[in-house]
Amino acid sequence: MPQPQTVSGRKLEIGLRVKEARQDISMSQEEFSKLMGKSGRHWAWKVEAGQIGLSAEQIPNAAEILGRSVQWLIEGREEVFEVQDPELRLFFRQYEWGDFTNEEQEIVRQGVKMAQAYRAAREQSEAST
Helix, strand or coil: CCCCCECCCCHHHHHHHHHHHHHHCCCCHHHHHHHCCCCCCHHHHHHHCCCCCCECCHHHHHHHHHCCCHHHHHHCCCCCCCCCCHHHHHHHHHCCHHHCCHHHHHHHHHHHHHHHHHHHHHHHHHHHC
16 A cells, blocks of 8 residues: 655654644644544654654644644745735734734634634525525
8 A cells, every 4th residue: 555645855844843833732742643543652753753744635634633724834834814804904914923822823713713614604504595
């Protein structure tokens, strides 16, 4: 059975970002491994040490588990998006994502998840009528 492709040449860089993000949310290597469908902490340790890479299929899952974007996990930078609301635009111009505490970042993430759930429910409701 062929091995899944990893993001070539970036195993250590991605591994270090996995470690940083995992530690930012106080998650153990064992917990991260388990959430990724692996047993024990050794798999996470190998990823973080750059000994093994995440496959293209594993990266989005790891990003979601760690609360980071795929782009950050691969490239080390966050996605840039345009905010239409003038008040929100001013707010996001004043602050960089890294300026927020972990707690504030989690509040924003939860707000986005709530908005996504609301949109999905609205679209489902509209589709059924």
